[in-house]
Amino acid sequence: MEEHFSFDQRLGISLPNLKSDWEDYSLETQQAVLLQWEKIRGSIPDRIADLEKFINQKQAELSNEGSFLRSCQLNSEISELASIINDLWIWYRADQTISPKVHQ
Template sequence: MKEHFSFDQRLGILIPDLTKEWDEYSKESRENILFNWEQIRGSIPDRIAELENQINQKQAQLSDESNFKRSCQLNTEIAELASIINDLWLWYRANQTLSSKTHH
């Protein structure tokens, strides 16, 4: 069933990679996709916690950093990690869309 997912290097998780419209998949395939997605989705809060930890470490480095160029680099890295967290939350909430499709 992993053929319906691809690893997103930036997010650090598998994301759905559906090649057909949802209704074109068999009921069994849709159920398997949703089952796998639920397992992946369940790991998203842990992934977010990892990234938040990295942000906290970078913020601690930033508070002690006197080099302006390095401070800018840390701020950029923090912003990118925050962007990844935001995208992960979007994927986490995407489950409601997939689940509602199976109940029609």
């Protein structure tokens, strides 16, 4: 299954990386890909929870920070973590358009 997924360093999860059109894969391969994706997709809320902990830590640090430059850096880090969370939610909620084709 690893040939159908690639690890996204920024998001911290593997994402589908299909080299051919979905219809070109055998039914068995489609089902295996969907099963693997559901496992990955199921881990996304835990990944988000971990990132939210980092955001909370950085916000706590920010509230006690006296240096303007460090405050800007912390805000930038918080913003990047929030962007990652947003992208993870997009992947989590991605329309399962290929699922019905497998069940036909």
